[in-house]
């Protein structure tokens with residue numbers, strides 16, 4: 001898997017572009033890795049995409065609304081059953097690239113085990129068997145990925161969903177319909193929450209399984225519903241530029257969980273299912289803050305982000321549906337400001353990427369994903385892409401940040417079988 005780790009010394013200020021394989025090539029590479037590692041042909045290859053979230057950030061775990069789309073950067077899993085009662089996982093890591101092997105008995109996978117990268121894959125398979133989607137059994141897996149790790153583009157969900165789908169096809173055998181996709185989504189979320197131990201909210205797994213080319217997905221987490229929204233920005237001469245800051249990025253370092261704990265605490269204290277249904281949630285949060293000995297001003301700001309972001313996202317979905325991209329760009333700006341000032345999940349690299357893109361004439365720009373590093377996105381005219389990437393790369397070089405990496409995001413299909 002690409003790790004994209006570079007340092008400031010290598011950052012000359014010229015934009016570096018993320019290389020992405022065609023699905024055909026990605027599947028062929030996973031197949032040949034399987035061959036190389038296990039010495040025979042896999043039964044098939046399955047893949048699932050990473051994502052960007054256009055808006056609706058840090059609200060999935062608050063029963064809010066989000067608007068992500070699936071990327072053309074995918075994780076490919078070549079797989080076959082084995083009779084040995086073990087999961088074997090092989091992938092290529094690092095620079096220079098080496099093949100990393102991991103093996104665990106099927107019966108040993110469960111909460112907290114394995115708590116490493118392979119836990120995303122085998123944890124999702126374990127949770128799918130626990131959910132009764134298929135019987136448990138050994139598997140050999142070989143993984144190739146174009147979703148950069150640590151870029152805030154959901155490499156973990158892409159791994160969970162592709163592995164769970166491969167196992168389902170091999171052991172479950174039923175047709176992949178929406179009910180199965182829902183089951184695999186729940187299993188992938190459970191893997192992340194219970195096996196790997198990251199308290200994430202489910203946005204990434206849903207879009208990785210339900211994405212459709214040319215569309216964004218309007219998800220309402222309170223209603224547990226999702227609607228495809230046409231997102232043909234290329235037809236309007238526009239593009240979404242991903243700016244991967246390559247800033248150090250860790251979702252499970254406690255910051256994400258800390259934000260979520262505040263929102264969960266206030267929500268429970270107010271006796272509502274979501275802050276979007278609370279009267280005067282910001283004022284009402286003071287009681288919880290005092291009872292828990294935390295700064296009421298800070299708690300009010302966290303609540304303000306969640307409430308305002310949900311309202312902003314509802315508006316943004318209307319703006320996108322109506323084709324009003326200028327208004328949508330302003331919503332993106334509002335979202336970034338709220339994440340920066342009220343939710344405090346941005347870092348200087350994200351703010352710089354957003355500010356430079358706006359100064360270059362973008363319609364809107366914002367961080368995407370969990371924050372604390374990762375990527376920002378800019379909505380801009382296609383003919384501004386090169387100049388914007390160059391300006392951001394130069395600004396990063398000047399500030400001594402890590403070298404950023406760029407790619408134009410293409411709304412793509414969710415998880416499926418490739419070969």
Ligand code: GLA
Pocket residue numbers: 053056057058059060061200201202203204369370371
């Ligand atoms: C991460 C999590 C998601 C979501 C986003 C923020 O990507 O995995 O569940 O909370 O952050 O919107």
